[in-house]
Amino acid sequence: MATNGQASEDKMLETKPKRDINKEMPGFFKDYAKMVRMAITNDKFNEFTKCTTDEERIRFIFAIPEVHDISLKTYFRPKSEKEAVDYKEQGNKAFGKNENAAALRFYSQAVLKAPVPTGKYWKLIKENADPKKMTLYSICLANRSAALYHLREHQWCVKDIDEALEHHYPKELKWKLYNRKAHIMLSFRRHIDAQEAFRQALKWLDWSKMERERRMEHQKKIQKWLQLFKSGKVENYEEVKEVELLPLVPYWSHGPSENFPALSKKVEVLHDNNQGRYAVAAEDINPGDVLAVEDPYAYVLMRDDYLLHCQNCFASVKAAIPCKSCAAVVYCSVECREKSYFHSIECNILDLLFGSGMSINCFLAFRMVTQSPLSFFLEQKDKLREMDPKETLAVTKESPYVGTDFMRIYNLVRHENQRTQEDNLHRTIMAAFLLKSLRKTKYFGDKGSGFAAYPLIQDQGDDRLNDIEAFMGGIILRFTGLVQFNAHEVSEYCLQKPKTIDDSHNETIGAALYPSLALFNHSCHGAQVRYFSGNKVITKAYRKLKKGEMIPENYGQTYVAAPKSKRKQELKERYWFDCLCQACQDDWPMYKDFDPKMLKFKCQKCQEPRLIDTDRMMMPFFKCDGCGDQTNILGALKNLQNTEQTYKAAMTEMNGFNIRACQKLLIENMNQLDTALAPPYRDYHMTQEAFMKCCLAEGNTIIRPGKPKEERMS
Numbered sequence: 001m002a003t004n005g006q007a008s009e010d011k012m013l014e015t016k017p018k019r020d021i022n023k024e025m026p027g028f029f030k031d032y033a034k035m036v037r038m039a040i041t042n043d044k045f046n047e048f049t050k051c052t053t054d055e056e057r058i059r060f061i062f063a064i065p066e067v068h069d070i071s072l073k074t075y076f077r078p079k080s081e082k083e084a085v086d087y088k089e090q091g092n093k094a095f096g097k098n099e100n101a102a103a104l105r106f107y108s109q110a111v112l113k114a115p116v117p118t119g120k121y122w123k124l125i126k127e128n129a130d131p132k133k134m135t136l137y138s139i140c141l142a143n144r145s146a147a148l149y150h151l152r153e154h155q156w157c158v159k160d161i162d163e164a165l166e167h168h169y170p171k172e173l174k175w176k177l178y179n180r181k182a183h184i185m186l187s188f189r190r191h192i193d194a195q196e197a198f199r200q201a202l203k204w205l206d207w208s209k210m211e212r213e214r215r216m217e218h219q220k221k222i223q224k225w226l227q228l229f230k231s232g233k234v235e236n237y238e239e240v241k242e243v244e245l246l247p248l249v250p251y252w253s254h255g256p257s258e259n260f261p262a263l264s265k266k267v268e269v270l271h272d273n274n275q276g277r278y279a280v281a282a283e284d285i286n287p288g289d290v291l292a293v294e295d296p297y298a299y300v301l302m303r304d305d306y307l308l309h310c311q312n313c314f315a316s317v318k319a320a321i322p323c324k325s326c327a328a329v330v331y332c333s334v335e336c337r338e339k340s341y342f343h344s345i346e347c348n349i350l351d352l353l354f355g356s357g358m359s360i361n362c363f364l365a366f367r368m369v370t371q372s373p374l375s376f377f378l379e380q381k382d383k384l385r386e387m388d389p390k391e392t393l394a395v396t397k398e399s400p401y402v403g404t405d406f407m408r409i410y411n412l413v414r415h416e417n418q419r420t421q422e423d424n425l426h427r428t429i430m431a432a433f434l435l436k437s438l439r440k441t442k443y444f445g446d447k448g449s450g451f452a453a454y455p456l457i458q459d460q461g462d463d464r465l466n467d468i469e470a471f472m473g474g475i476i477l478r479f480t481g482l483v484q485f486n487a488h489e490v491s492e493y494c495l496q497k498p499k500t501i502d503d504s505h506n507e508t509i510g511a512a513l514y515p516s517l518a519l520f521n522h523s524c525h526g527a528q529v530r531y532f533s534g535n536k537v538i539t540k541a542y543r544k545l546k547k548g549e550m551i552p553e554n555y556g557q558t559y560v561a562a563p564k565s566k567r568k569q570e571l572k573e574r575y576w577f578d579c580l581c582q583a584c585q586d587d588w589p590m591y592k593d594f595d596p597k598m599l600k601f602k603c604q605k606c607q608e609p610r611l612i613d614t615d616r617m618m619m620p621f622f623k624c625d626g627c628g629d630q631t632n633i634l635g636a637l638k639n640l641q642n643t644e645q646t647y648k649a650a651m652t653e654m655n656g657f658n659i660r661a662c663q664k665l666l667i668e669n670m671n672q673l674d675t676a677l678a679p680p681y682r683d684y685h686m687t688q689e690a691f692m693k694c695c696l697a698e699g700n701t702i703i704r705p706g707k708p709k710e711e712r713m714s
Contacts, residue, residue, distance in 0.1 A: 026357050027354075027355055027356045027357020027358070028355060028356055028357065029356040029357050029358055029430070029433060030357060032070055032356075032429075032433065033426060033429045033430070035066055035069065036061075036064060036066050036067055036429050037425065037426075037429070039064060039065070039066035040064060040425070044064075045421070045425070047060070048060055048061075048421070048424075048425060048428075049421045053474065054431075054473075054474035054475075054477040054478050055470050055471060055473065055474035057424065057428045057431075057474075057477060058428065058431060058432060058435065058465070058470055058473035058474050058477060059465060059470050059473075060428075061425075061428045061429060061431075061432045062432060062463065062464070062465050062470075062473075065463070067429070067432055067463075068463045070433075070436075072349075072352060072436055072437060072440055073352070073440070074348040074349055074352070074440055075348075075349065075350075075351040075352040075355065076326045076328055076347060076348050076349065076350050076351050076352075077326050077327045077328040077350075077351065078326060078327065079113055079114065079115040079116070079325075079326070079327055080113045080327070081113075081114070081115055081136065083109075083110075083113040084109075084110045084111075084113040084114035084115070084136055084137075084140060085110075085136070087106050087107070087109040087110035087113060087140075088106070088107065088110040088114075088136075088139070088140050088143065090106040091103045091104075091105075091106030091107040091110060091140075091143060091144070091147070092143065094106060095143070095146065095147055098150075100147045100150045100151050101151065103143075103144075103147040104144065104147045104148065104151065104318075104319070107140060107143050107144035107147055108144060108319060108320060110140040110143075110144075111137070111140045111141055111144060111319075111320065111321075111322055112307070112320065112322045112327050112330065113327050114136045114137040114140050114322075115136070115137065116137050116167065116322070116324040116325075117134060117137060117138075117167055117168055118324050134168055135168055135169065135170050137167050138163075138164040138165075138167040138168055138169035138170075139164075139169070139170070141160045141161075141163050141164035141167070141169075142160070142161070142164045142169060142173070142176075142177055144160050144319055145157045145158075145160035145161050145164065145177065145180065146180070148160060148318075148319055149180055149184070152240070153318055153319065154184045154187060154188070154240055154242075155242055155243060155245075156318050156319035157180070157184060157319075158181055158184055158185075159319065159321065159333060159334075160319055161177045161178075161180060161181045162181075162334075163321060163334060164177060165177060166334075171204065171207045172207045172208050172209045173208075174200075174204040174207070175200075175201045175202075175203075175204040175205040175207070175208055175218070176201075178197045178198070178200040178201035178204060179197070179198070179201040179218075179222065181197040182194045182195075182197035182198040182201060182222075182225070184240075185197055186234070187240040188240060188241075188242055191229065191234060194225075194229075195226065195229045198222050198225050198226055198229075199226065201222055202219065202222045202223065202226070205218060205219055205222070245313075245315045245332055246313065246315050246533045246534045246536075247532075247533040247534075247698060247699050247700060247701075248533070248698070249293060249533045249536060249538060250290045250293070250538060250540075251290065251293075252264040252265070252290050252291070252292075252293055253265075253266055253289040253290045253291070254266050254283075256293075258397050258400065259395050259396065259397060259400050259401060260395070260400065260401045260516055260519075261400055261401075261402060262292055262293060262294035262295075262401075262403055262514075262515075262516035262517075263279070263291065263292050263516055264289065264290060264291045264292070265282065265283075266281060266282055266283055266285050266289060266291065267279050267280075267281070267282060267291055267292070267551060268280050268281070268282035269395070269401070269519050275521060276413060277519050278519065278520070278521040278550060279519055279520045279521070279550070279551040280548055280549060280550050280551060281545045281546060281547050281548060281549050281550075281551055282547065283547050284544070284545070284546055284547050285527075285541050285544065285545040285551065286541065286544055286667075286671070287541055287542055287543060287544065287666075287667045287670040287671065287691065288540060288541065288542075288663065288667045288691075289540065289541040290538065290539070290540055291528055291539045291540065291541055291551065292514075292516060292517055292528075292537065292538065292539040293536065293537070293538050294403060294514045294515075294516050294517055294536065294537050295403065295535075295536050296403075296490075296512035296513055296514055296535050296536075296537070297368070297403050297404065297409055297512075297513045297514070297515055298364055298367050298368040298371055298512065298513045299314070299364070299367070299490065299510060299511070299512035299513070299535045300360060300363045300364050300367045300510055300511055300512075301314065301509060301510040302360060302508060302509055302510055302511075303354050305509045305510065306328060306329050306330070307320070307329075307330055308330075308509075309330075309509055309510075310330065310331045310332035310333075310336050310534075311329045311330065311331055311336070311340050311343055312331060312332075312336035312337070312339050312340045313332060313336055313534040313535060314490060314509065314510060314532070314534040314535040314700070315332040315336075315534050316492070316700070316702055317330055317331070317332050320332070321333060321334055321336075321337055323337070323343060323347060324337075325347050325348075326347050326348075326350070328347075328350050328351070329343060329347075329350075341370075341371060341372075341373070342367055342370040342371040344442075345370040345438075345441045345442065345443050346366075346367075346370055346441065348440070348441060349437050349440050349441060352437060352440070353366070353437060356433065358430065358433075360510070360511045361480075361483045361484060361487050361511060362430055362434070362480060362483075363511075364483050364487055364511050364512070364513065365434070365476060365479035365480040365482070365483050366434050366437075366438075366476065366479075368409075368479045368483075368513070369438070369443075369472065369475060369476055369479070370438070370441075370443065373443075374443060374444060374468070374472070376406075377471070377472060377475060378468070378471075380406055380407075380410075381471060383407070384410065387407065393408075393411060401515070401516065403514070403515040403516055405515075408515060409482075409513070409515060410478070412482050412485075412486045412515065412518060413482075413485055413486065413518075414478070414481040414482050414484075414485065415481075415485060415576055416481065418576050419481070427477060427480045427481060428477055430480060431473055431476045431477035431480055432473065434476050435469065435472065435473040435476055438472070438476075439469070444468070444469070483511075483513060484574075485518075485575060485576075486513055486515075486518040487511050487512065487513050488511070488512060488513075488514055488517060488518075488530070488537070489508040489510070489511055490508070490509055490510040490511060490512050490532055490535050490537075491506045491507060491508050491509060491530075491531075491532060491696075491700065492506075492507060492509050492532070492699075492700035492701060492702050493505075493506055493507075493531075493693075493696040493697055493699065493700060493701045493702075494506070494507050494701075494702055494703075494704040494708070495697075495701055495702070495703050495704070496703075496704075496705050496706075497703060497705065498703055499657035500657065501654055501655075501657070501693055501694075501697055502655075504693065504696075504697075505708045506696060507708060509700070510535065512535055512537070514537050517530075517537055517539070517553075520551060520552060520553040521550060521552055521553075522552060522553065522554065522555040522556075522571065522575070522577075522579065522581070523550070523552030523553075523554065523579075523581040523582070523583065524554065524557075524558055524559040524564075524567050524579060524581050524583040524584055524588075525552070525558070525559055525581060525582060525583040525588070525679065525680075526542075526552050526553050526554035526558060527541055527542065527543050527545055527551055527552050527553070528540060528541050528542065528551065528552075528553055529542055529691070529692040529695045529696070530553070531695045531696050531698065531699030531700070532699045532700045533699055533700065534700065538695075538699065539553070540695050542670070542688045542691050542692060542695075543670065543674070543679075543688065544670075544671070544674050552581070555571065555574075555575060556570050556571055556574070557570065558583075559583035559584075559588045559590065559680070560590055560591035560680075560685055561590065561591065562590070563590060564583075564584050564587050567579065567584070568584060583680075588679070588680045589680060591682070591685060594680065594681070594682040594685075596682055597613060597614050597615045598611060598612070598613055598614075599611070599612055599614055599677055599681060600612075600677055600678040600679070600680075600681065601622070601631065601633050601636055601676060601677060601678075602631075602636075602675070602676060602677065602678055603624035603626060603627060603629060603631050604629070604631045604632075605624065605627050605629040605631070606624060606626050606627040606629070608624055608625065608626035608627065609677075609678035610622050610624065610625065610631075612633070614637075620632055620633055620634045620637070621633060633676075635676075636675075636676035636677070639672055639675065639676050640673075640676060640677075640683070642672065643669050643672045643673055643683065643687075644683075646665055646668055646669045646672065647665075647666075647669055647683070647686070647687060647690075649665050650662050650665035650666045650669065650687075650690065651690070653665060654690065654693075654694070657697075659694050659697050659698060662690070662694050663691060663694045663695075666687055666690055666691040666694065667691070669687045670684070670687050670688065670691065673687065
């Protein structure tokens with residue numbers, strides 16, 4: 001493997017997304033926070049330091065007049081009938097020239113911009129009795145379904161047909177959509193659905209305004225299909241397989257744990273005062289073992305990805321279903337749109353939040369509130385006051401660690417004893433801004449919030465807090481500290497062209513809170529790779545771990561990519577701990593500094609490694625410093641020659657995009673290398689990196705030629 005040269009080195013280091021989800025972006029919040037901080041005198045600051053709860057801190061900051069020297073208004077991307085019509089006409093022109101891909105792009109913009117006939121808008125256009133306004137949204141969808149049909153994107157086509165039919169599509173044209181849907185159902189081998197669609201097409205054909213002869217011709221064709229169904233002699237129809245929108249999710253190795261259902265039975269979670277909670281191997285772990293499969297408690301997309309991915313599940317969308325009120329977000333389906341309660345709260349302030357420049361992690365803390373109605377938090381209020389942390393944190397078969405359990409989320413580590421008062425103040429100002437923004441939504445008056453049951457909720461004015469608002473401000477403040485140490489980026493793997501891993505790279509598309517994944521401690525020599533199906537996280541082991549050994553993941557840069565000093569500094573600044581992993585303690589070399597002649601051979605008896613200079617080796621054996629046993633390394637050297645052939649075979653499979661076959665060979669290679677050598681070792685790392693790329697290619701992927709997003713933005 002070492003013979004592959006520098007070209008392979010450069011390609012093996014692109015599996016980690018580069019965007020910092022804690023980083024603030026350009027925006028007005030920095031100036032706002034600076035103004036508020038300057039208004040706080042030393043005496044006032046000393047007063048702030050005496051606050052002992054998050055709620056007290058929120059009440060304190062709201063009493064500062066300068067906190068209210070900002071005018072927050074609802075600010076979002078509205079629908080535009082004019083733009084929708086313009087895009088639709090451009091789509092029609094492209095479709096008329098058989099430029100279906102271009103037509104799809106124009107129609108998608110039209111669908112996004114078209115007002116959706118619902119609620120107040122629907123009432124208004126009914127009163128005006130303007131048929132064009134009443135049917136614009138559904139016509140844009142129907143037109144897009146035609147482009148999708150010709151592009152053979154049949155699943156997306158059916159979604160558009162169903163949505164158009166639900167939103168007042170002209171009755172004289174409905175037969176076309178049902179006929180189109182019937183043929184798609186035939187290709188899916190869903191004959192019952194196809195038969196029903198043909199019946200509907202026949203029914204609505206009577207409303208068609210076409211000439212009688214043409215209508216009779218279409219009628220005969222549809223009746224012929226219905227007769228074939230009745231006789232059971234449906235013609236052979238080209239089969240099209242339905243494709244899952246999200247990548248396949250594997251099952252846990254040895255099944256899920258009873259105490260920690262998102263983790264494998266091979267994982268055990270322990271606790272001590274120094275490390276807190278951490279994961280260890282409950283039994284021997286092998287490369288390829290699936291260790292975690294978990295849905296997020298909360299999640300948020302990066303702003304750049306709002307029109308590329310579903311707000312709810314993060315699926316990549318080819319034909320988006322829009323928000324009914326704004327033109328800023330998209331969904332992969334009506335079902336995902338209906339599940340996104342959070343957007344019904346955030347919709348009218350989205351651009352306000354992004355304009356502030358707050359980090360994606362701050363948005364995640366805000367999302368942890370907006371995803372649940374106010375009534376949910378008010379129901380938790382008494383529980384939080386009566387909570388016994390030790391009892392709440394106890395994990396048993398009867399009380400497993402479930403990622404949807406609010407009390408477990410509430411008690412995730414925040415390192416409050418290490419937080420400076422200046423940091424507390426800055427976060428409190430951010431929480432106050434988020435609370436003031438939340439006031440601009442329907443959150444405190446939403447029917448689902450239980451508003452009517454809580455008379456204290458009545459508005460006290462912009463600079464005054466009622467008890468419920470102060471309570472929610474404290475919740476927001478707690479969450480801003482919690483996500484700092486527990487959030488993970490969500491990524492997708494960007495391929496330069498279909499079925500080609502060469503020059504691929506990983507890009508961050510969002511951030512999420514995975515309660516079980518947050519229990520794994522860090523090592524600069526990680527043991528598992530994270531990849532995603534939508535916003536569901538999966539981790540696989542990429543090296544052997546013995547029973548009782550800690551199962552680490554990597555929070556930042558690995559030892560192969562950055563020097564020890566830089567790694568330790570970044571971890572200290574962001575996560576507030578001093579890394580003491582083996583790679584740091586032994587100061588392992590970076591990838592570019594690996595010496596292929598210096599190898600750590602394992603003792604055949606006790607597995608203790610011994611560093612050997614293979615160029616100066618006089619005899620093919622060594623005496624172990626641990627057990628004193630003699631180890632002959634001729635077998636190990638022969639084994640290493642075999643691994644080169646295995647690796648080359650794996651790369652051949654990778655070049656053919658035969659991911660499963662490639663993974664199998666790489667796992668075999670890692671096992672072979674592990675029997676002979678201990679890290680750090682060039683060939684071992686190259687095998688691990690190749691395996692990680694295979695895992696990433698099994699998760700979220702997109703064809704996106706060009707440089708990584710971060711390089712394009714710089």
